[in-house]
Amino acid sequence: MKIKVLLCFIALLFFLSCKQDKDVRYTIGISQCSDDLWRETMNNEMQREIGFHKDANIIIRSVKDDTQKQIEDIEWLIEQSVNLLIISPNESKALMPVIQKAYKSGIPVILVDRRIDTEDYTAYVGADNYQIGKEVGLYAAGILNGRGNVVEMRGWNGSTSDAERHAGFVDGLKNYPEIQIIAEARGNFLKEEAKLQMSYILREYEHIDLVFAMNDPMAAGVYEASRKYTGKTPFIIGVDALSGEGGGIQNIQNNVQDASFIYPTGGDKVIDLAMKILKNQPFDRENTLYTTVVDKSNVRVLQLQTEQIAEQQLKIDSINSSLNDSLVRYTNQKTLFYISIIAIVLISFFLLVSFKAYRAKSKANRLLAHQNEEIKRQAEELREQKEQLLAISKQLEEATHAKLVFFTNISHEFKTPLSLILGPVESLLTDGYLTKEQHELLTLVKKNSNRLLYLISEIIEFRSYENGKMNMHFSEGNLKEFIEDVNPLFSEWIKRKRVNFSFSTDGTSFDMVFDKEKVEKIYFNLISNALKFVNISGEVKVKLKKKNLERGDFAELSVFNSGSYIPPEILKNVFDRFYKVDQGSEGTGIGLSLTAALVEAHKGKIDVWSDENTGTAFCVLLPLVSDNPVMSDSYVSGYTESRLESETDEIGTELQLTASENEDKPVVLVVEDNYDMCKFIQHILNKEYTIITADNGVDGLSKAKKFIPDIIISDVMMPGKDGFELCSLLKENVSTNHIPIILLTACSLDEQKLIGFESGADAYIPKPFNAHLLKIRVRKLIENRQKIKEAFGNSLINDTKKESLGEMEQNFINDFQAYVEEYISNPELNVDELADHLKLSRSQLYRKIKSLTNYSPNELIRIVRLKYAKRLLNSKVKSISEVAYEAGFSSPSYFAKCFKDIYGESPTEYLEQM
Ligand code: FRU
Numbered sequence: 044m045k046i047k048v049l050l051c052f053i054a055l056l057f058f059l060s061c062k063q064d065k066d067v068r069y070t071i072g073i074s075q076c077s078d079d080l081w082r083e084t085m086n087n088e089m090q091r092e093i094g095f096h097k098d099a100n101i102i103i104r105s106v107k108d109d110t111q112k113q114i115e116d117i118e119w120l121i122e123q124s125v126n127l128l129i130i131s132p133n134e135s136k137a138l139m140p141v142i143q144k145a146y147k148s149g150i151p152v153i154l155v156d157r158r159i160d161t162e163d164y165t166a167y168v169g170a171d172n173y174q175i176g177k178e179v180g181l182y183a184a185g186i187l188n189g190r191g192n193v194v195e196m197r198g199w200n201g202s203t204s205d206a207e208r209h210a211g212f213v214d215g216l217k218n219y220p221e222i223q224i225i226a227e228a229r230g231n232f233l234k235e236e237a238k239l240q241m242s243y244i245l246r247e248y249e250h251i252d253l254v255f256a257m258n259d260p261m262a263a264g265v266y267e268a269s270r271k272y273t274g275k276t277p278f279i280i281g282v283d284a285l286s287g288e289g290g291g292i293q294n295i296q297n298n299v300q301d302a303s304f305i306y307p308t309g310g311d312k313v314i315d316l317a318m319k320i321l322k323n324q325p326f327d328r329e330n331t332l333y334t335t336v337v338d339k340s341n342v343r344v345l346q347l348q349t350e351q352i353a354e355q356q357l358k359i360d361s362i363n364s365s366l367n368d369s370l371v372r373y374t375n376q377k378t379l380f381y382i383s384i385i386a387i388v389l390i391s392f393f394l395l396v397s398f399k400a401y402r403a404k405s406k407a408n409r410l411l412a413h414q415n416e417e418i419k420r421q422a423e424e425l426r427e428q429k430e431q432l433l434a435i436s437k438q439l440e441e442a443t444h445a446k447l448v449f450f451t452n453i454s455h456e457f458k459t460p461l462s463l464i465l466g467p468v469e470s471l472l473t474d475g476y477l478t479k480e481q482h483e484l485l486t487l488v489k490k491n492s493n494r495l496l497y498l499i500s501e502i503i504e505f506r507s508y509e510n511g512k513m514n515m516h517f518s519e520g521n522l523k524e525f526i527e528d529v530n531p532l533f534s535e536w537i538k539r540k541r542v543n544f545s546f547s548t549d550g551t552s553f554d555m556v557f558d559k560e561k562v563e564k565i566y567f568n569l570i571s572n573a574l575k576f577v578n579i580s581g582e583v584k585v586k587l588k589k590k591n592l593e594r595g596d597f598a599e600l601s602v603f604n605s606g607s608y609i610p611p612e613i614l615k616n617v618f619d620r621f622y623k624v625d626q627g628s629e630g631t632g633i634g635l636s637l638t639a640a641l642v643e644a645h646k647g648k649i650d651v652w653s654d655e656n657t658g659t660a661f662c663v664l665l666p667l668v669s670d671n672p673v674m675s676d677s678y679v680s681g682y683t684e685s686r687l688e689s690e691t692d693e694i695g696t697e698l699q700l701t702a703s704e705n706e707d708k709p710v711v712l713v714v715e716d717n718y719d720m721c722k723f724i725q726h727i728l729n730k731e732y733t734i735i736t737a738d739n740g741v742d743g744l745s746k747a748k749k750f751i752p753d754i755i756i757s758d759v760m761m762p763g764k765d766g767f768e769l770c771s772l773l774k775e776n777v778s779t780n781h782i783p784i785i786l787l788t789a790c791s792l793d794e795q796k797l798i799g800f801e802s803g804a805d806a807y808i809p810k811p812f813n814a815h816l817l818k819i820r821v822r823k824l825i826e827n828r829q830k831i832k833e834a835f836g837n838s839l840i841n842d843t844k845k846e847s848l849g850e851m852e853q854n855f856i857n858d859f860q861a862y863v864e865e866y867i868s869n870p871e872l873n874v875d876e877l878a879d880h881l882k883l884s885r886s887q888l889y890r891k892i893k894s895l896t897n898y899s900p901n902e903l904i905r906i907v908r909l910k911y912a913k914r915l916l917n918s919k920v921k922s923i924s925e926v927a928y929e930a931g932f933s934s935p936s937y938f939a940k941c942f943k944d945i946y947g948e949s950p951t952e953y954l955e956q957m
Contacts, residue, residue, distance in 0.1 A: 074130045179215060516561075780852070927939075
């Protein structure tokens with residue numbers, strides 16, 4: 044906005060400073076037919092006069108008596124779009140068309156000195172040439188006293204001044220018959236031509252008394268010819284009578300000629316008239332300038348006058364020029380003034396802008412300085428933090444390194460005691476005197492010692508890779524055949540999992556160099572991983588094919604398993620050290636990173652894909668052509684067999700219990716994904732208890748519901764549903780909420796214990812546990828339960844307070860009782876309907892009622908009937924047999940027997956007692 048105002052202001056000043064140029068509104072074109080003293084005088088007068096009109100200027104074009112060139116000049120002036128034309132036409136006839144054209148196109152035309160034979164002009168300024176000619180004739184007659192020979196030196200043929208002067212001259216002499224015009228010649232208004240023509244005449248005529256030269260230059264030419272050829276001069280009369288060098292006045296004084304008639308130039312009048320026309324002021328069309336004779340009698344006075352005039356003129360010129368100078372100075376000063384104002388405004392503006400910018404900059408600088416300070420401070424803080432972090436990370440690194448070193452060392456240390464466990468165990472196992480149970484337990488020890496050994500070896504191997512000390516043993520072999528040899532070893536596992544296993548290749552030979560031991564480990568890890576995570580009856584597909592990459596040819600080994608999905612956020616970490624895909628599953632989390640390390644040691648590549656709908660695939664690329672040094676083949680297979688022995692979790696023969704069988708032994712459900720652990724717990728408890736096992740939370744839940752065990756022992760970390768979730772679900776379920784649960788886990792942190800108890804666990808035993816302690820906890824929990832149900836059973840019979848049961852269990856019994864009482868008189872009251880009503884199966888109902896009350900559902904129904912009957916007996920309204928039927932007993936005798944069994948006396952004795 045400010046800039047716009049400023050620009051407008053500057054534009055206004057600029058307009059004002061330029062204004063004087065725009066004052067020139069009129070341009071006047073002047074076309075002179077000749078170039079001589081007379082024209083020069085006239086032009087000077089016009090120049091001087093136009094100086095008084097600041098709104099007009101003049102353009103003068105002159106020719107040297109050349110009609111054609113004058114026509115061109117006039118055309119040119121028309122083209123310049125002059126506002127008015129002042130023309131002194133050389134000839135009348137030839138110039139008429141161009142003058143008419145100008146006039147008719149709207150340009151005002153002023154004719155000066157000479158005329159044209161048409162009325163197509165705006166105004167005329169000049170003397171009356173006829174009158175001049177006549178006055179010359181009369182003057183000559185006077186000089187000659189009416190007698191003598193006269194010569195006429197005429198002007199330009201075709202010009203009106205020549206024609207009119209001649210006519211006037213002839214008329215002036217017509218009353219003097221003794222005056223003879225003896226000769227007539229064309230000097231064309233030019234001195235030299237007149238001189239030449241006069242020389243001819245002088246040759247012809249001896250006696251010449253007077254010569255009328257139509258202008259003063261021709262008079263001088265006549266004079267010079269006469270002097271030259273006759274030595275004497277006739278009386279010479281000229282026209283113009285101009286002052287100054289070569290002018291008629293000087294000629295008369297110098298005796299060059301005798302008289303001259305003033306032919307006024309009238310330049311000032313012409314301009315005056317032109318301005319009137321241009322400004323639409325009234326003007327006269329015909330402006331006649333007057334003449335008079337100048338001769339010896341008045342030349343002196345006239346010269347003085349003309350000198351005075353000239354002097355005045357000079358003064359006027361000097362005033363004019365100083366005025367012009369002043370004007371120019373004024374204009375310059377005005378321009379300077381405006382420029383100064385513009386400059387001042389601009390400077391002020393820029394000063395203001397600069398000041399504002401300076402202030403803004405200072406402010407910004409202050410802000411920046413402040414920010415800089417702040418940044419510096421923050422940078423300092425960051426630097427300190429970085430240093431601290433670096434120190435911490437260094438410490439951490441050192442600590443981690445120390446831990447890992449310790450870990451590796453201790454792993455090495457473990458090897459010896461483990462070997463010392465394995466050795467004796469193996470020799471004990473060969474002992475034929477072992478009982479079956481002892482043999483099984485020792486096998487368990489052997490298997491797990493082996494497993495520990497492998498885990499330790501894995502850690503050591505991985506550490507050696509990390510330290511760049513992995514020993515590679517490359518040898519020639521055929522990868523396809525190698526895999527084909529290993530595959531049958533997995534057949535047992537594959538069968539157990541009911542997995543559809545396939546191995547396919549693309550027909551390439553796969554003769555290559557690789558470390559067989561390492562590749563066996565890679566392959567074992569991939570296959571065992573796939574078999575662990577494949578769904579039951581799913582598929583594991585192994586493919587081996589050739590792959591051409593920019594880096595060269597590779598053997599692409601892919602292992603796909605259906606039924607598992609690894610989300611992308613986990614997928615990116617699967618090869619990280621200690622990262623476990625399923626936190627619930629067992630293992631070190633080193634398997635896949637070790638696999639990746641082994642692949643890398645082959646200069647290969649490992650990748651993984653997982654799709655929610657299909658499954659997961661691991662893909663290993665091993666170079667087909669290797670530059671690794673080939674060593675002798677010292678590889679002895681056996682890794683897979685021994686690993687399989689320690690890895691796989693054979694599913695034992697499941698205890699298929701039914702509610703009616705084995706009623707004497709309490710039932711324990713063991714939910715544990717580690718087969719050996721499960722087996723070990725079985726060993727601890729199977730003498731006193733019937734054991735049911737489940738290897739995951741989902742299975743555990745369904746078996747708990749199915750068998751309603753007396754106690755559940757569950758692991759916490761399991762794939763799928765963990766122990767906490769299982770516990771919560773069991774405690775929310777009507778059929779299982781009364782069952783005591785022991786959580787058995789390696790996680791011994793307090794928070795985890797808290798979660799365990801919150802999810803309803805009755806006990807929490809950390810691993811490794813003492814077998815004896817486990818036995819005691821199981822026995823105590825079952826005994827407790829037993830006591831509760833006995834107390835509850837009694838309270839049911841005796842109608843005492845039933846505080847021993849939990850709220851959910853109490854509600855369950857109340858529901859049972861309410862349903863029985865509703866249909867109490869029906870002796871056929873159906874346990875199935877009752878189970879339906881309580882949303883349980885018949886066997887669930889049986890085990891639930893049994894474990895809550897120690898009675899079977901039928902016994903509990905009978906107790907409810909008896910209690911009802913007792914209330915009826917108490918009211919003494921009905922007979923014993925009526926009571927028996929109303930309480931749903933099939934006969935009074937059966938009622939009496941049942942009553943006595945429970946209350947120790949018959950209904951009759953009871954009534955008598957009352
Ligand atoms: C100037 C002139 C004058 C003369 C006039 C006639 O060019 O020759 O001397 O009086 O023209 O038109």
